[in-house]
Amino acid sequence: MNILMVGAGSMSESLVRGWIDSGIAPESITMTNRADRKRLSELANEHGVQIIEEESIESFDIVVLAMQPEGVLEYVKRHEWTNQLLVSVAAHITPDEIEQISGCGAVCAMPNTPVAFRTGMTGLWFGHQVAMEQKQLATELFLRVGEVVETDETTMPFLMAAAGCSPAFFYEIVGAMTPVLTEAGFEAQQARRIIAQAMKGSAELLLQDARPTDALIDDVAAPNGPTDRGVQVLRTHELKKIMRAALSESAREA
Template sequence: MSEALVRGWIDSGLSPESITMTNRSDKVRLEQLRDELGVQIVDTEDVNAYDVVVLAMQPDGVLPYVRSQTWKSPLLVSVAAHIEPAELEAASGLPAVCAMPNTPVAFRDGMTGLWFGPETDESVRTTAIALFERVGRTAVTDAKTMSAFMAAAGCSPAFFYEIVGSMTPVLTEAGFDEATARQIVAQAMKGSAELLLHESRQTEELIADVAAPGGPTDRGVGVLRARDLSGVMSSALRESAKEDHEPVDTSIERV
């Protein structure tokens, strides 16, 4: 995730020299990133030497790390799942933001949820929003909405790959190679997503725009509805959004 963010931020115009990365064990990878991206790297960081410190280790490492440092000035941002900003604020004594980006941030097409700690003020919020809007769109989240947000933004890439993967065989059977088939479906979906982002009308109306009654799109949509794609997708998202989950029953008959 840190690599995806840094790639996106550099592409957005942030100078690589203004970004410093570190890790604890894989120094070879860290040096590769310095050579490839032009970022600075350090072995032992002074967290107060930076305007913004982004923590991107696994969630169980975040609070121990925050407690191990003396925090004076930076804007503290964690991208770790299941950590709350108030916990970061209690451990650091600074205003903190929990950000939940997804991997398309690498291409500046991310969707990041921002959960502001109770100690944040307008200036901290504006800075955090600006930082993540460099690499996509943002939505303000909180304790109540974060799970649904994480499910929608974090799981959408996998859901999308599943959908694209299920459509490409129709194109390869028709004679396209795999890469072209993937490009056709993914680009068509990307364009549709772009149109959707500029629309306020209900999806039902947008479908009616492109699906003449009895025409090919309408017949295809009919199959999706007969097989309850809507029920399948909302069940998948509800499952991913569950906080305390039982093992999933995957024995559901594939349609």
């Protein structure tokens, strides 16, 4: 399986990092970009992938379009397609648009950067021309770097907001909590690790325990104890309303 990564930015590198860590041979991955040759050389040195300036599409089975959205359809138009599986990770593009131009099956994938550590969450929106084996291939590829959920035109914006945008929401929360610990005497990096590790453990618990979130809160919040009082502060300031508004806004934009 030969994979071409068109675009060598943070999303492309995160996927490549995760895929190599999952056992895909670096030599079977080729990366290209538009102009920044230095960046390509750095990626080749760091990950052992192939790099290329002028790609011939026919030598690849899977082509991942990992550039900014405005470049995607123009790139598809400029090339001859035989029977590649096209995977676009760009927002605002539909698989049907890509299929109409290329004549090949296309998948719009919405991963997030944790794919680098194989803890990603990817939404896959399959075009009408994607064959069953291609569907399986794309699903397996993204399962190597985290979890996968099938999306469509209606659900994709919400998946994108919940998985793609929400890491920034969590960083905002960590950024707000960290000073409380540094003011108490912890080093900044130590403070960040304490909060991040607590979030990581809580996320693990959420993945393992299907009970409603209120039941999980009850497990750790004795009435009028420190956790309960903290939770009451969040409720007084209507955190639920804020998070709902943030997610809805990101989904609207998506």
